[in-house]
Amino acid sequence: MTGAHEDDAVSLPTWFARQAPDVSRETTDSADSDEGFAPGDDSPVGRELWETEQLRRRLEDSEFPRPPRTRVITVSNQKGGVGKTTTSVNLAAALASRGANVLVIDADPQGNASTALGVEHRSGTPSIYEVLLEETPLARVVQQCPDIPTLWCVPATIDLAGADIELVSMVRREFRLHDAVNELLAGPGKDLDYVIVDCPPSLGLLTLNSMVVAGEVLIPIQCEYYALEGLTQLMKTVEMVKKHLNPAIHVSTIVLTMFDARTNLAREVAAEVRGHFPDQTLEQTVPRSVRVSEAPSFGQTVMTYDPTSSGAVAYLAIAREIAARGATGTAVAETGGQQ
Ligand SMILES: Nc1ncnc2c1ncn2[C@@H]1O[C@H](COP(=O)(O)OP(=O)(O)OP(=O)(O)O)[C@@H](O)[C@H]1O
């Protein structure tokens, strides 16, 4: 363990109890007030700023219900650069900023989620590699994120680059993460509300491990040409995992990322995705935003880097939708996998 847990590998529950604000497990939609704020001008930018501010105020007053059980969500799409990492870290930070206990597992050798969450992940740092290959308990490699006390990260280092191949010859090769997460949730991580796994852009053993442990799959889709390319293969993989390895898994959520409402293409892609997946696709989309792409270079999520920006407010709204769905049971997940 590092950071706050340096000297005590089983102190997570105590830490959580001390840090987590008392958040109601009930859903309430509070009315919003737009007093004292009006659009500065009628330009599209002025309008957008005004709408972002309205949404931010609504979210400020609304509650984020905590799930009855830990939800394990894997963020997956073998297509590269669609917003998997950005969605993983900002969703996690948004949920944690509203009091949930959230663990992000970086399962990508690129280590981008570890960078964005500001945790140490130089080669040799205890990481997900040791968990998968050497059966080191997750609690020993978890780091607390510097900006949000209820947000935690299992880092990935470049050591993970060979893991897809190294895992091939190991026993229970598809269940390594499942076993580690269940051990954590049965002990020091029992108060975790969410475990979010950031997958690499492939359908190899790292992604498979993350699907075997998950109750839910969240698929980010970038609203651009070729957006749906590869989605059939991803769905087939989820079905295969469901049939043979983890009956609990299902695609619960689709997030439309880098959405630019001014382009016909983005609107068409969004309409097509909603047509195919009406129940899974979230109402809220993520706008293309410079602040979102800048944040990782400061070792931060956009939630702390610029909490009033359109990207941060969008991810907060996404977190609210996901939390509300879990609370009403439409997408409640249990930890997946079968022994
Ligand atoms: N809403 C957004 N606005 C602007 N830039 C964004 C947004 N979302 C993601 N990006 C940028 O797009 C790039 C790809 O995003 P990200 O790394 O999250 O994708 P990924 O699917 O995790 O990629 P990989 O497949 O390599 O793991 C990054 O440079 C990121 O900063």
Ligand SMILES: [Mg+2]
């Ligand atoms: Mg990524």
